[in-house]
Amino acid sequence: MSRATNEKGEVFEVVDLDVAQPDSKVVEFQLSDGSIVVVRFTVKRAARAVKDYSSVGEPLYFVEFALDRRVKNIPAALCVSPESVKARQASKRGGPEVA
Numbered sequence: 201m202s203r204a205t206n207e208k209g210e211v212f213e214v215v216d217l218d219v220a221q222p223d224s225k226v227v228e229f230q231l232s233d234g235s236i237v238v239v240r241f242t243v244k245r246a247a248r249a250v251k252d253y254s255s256v257g258e259p260l261y262f263v264e265f266a267l268d269r270r271v272k273n274i275p276a277a278l279c280v281s282p283e284s285v286k287a288r289q290a291s292k293r294g295g296p297e298v299a
Contacts, residue, residue: 204262213251226238226240235273235278238272239269240268243265246263249261
């Protein structure tokens, strides 16, 4: 047994669970500008509370996960050159970038 903490900071005794299907799930969303957002959802750890239950009597589950995201098919008209990005970042810092 181990312990898990919820978003309120409450600590629970839990039993760790193996993820039966460890493959990540990938979901793609097309945006109105033609770009596609790709989100990968991966469960890192799962556990079930030993002595605590929800208000309807179900065991409490704790899940740690990772979300990786990227965007593809971005229209060229929306992109800028890397040099202009560096110039914008330098102006926010108050001077040119020093190598």
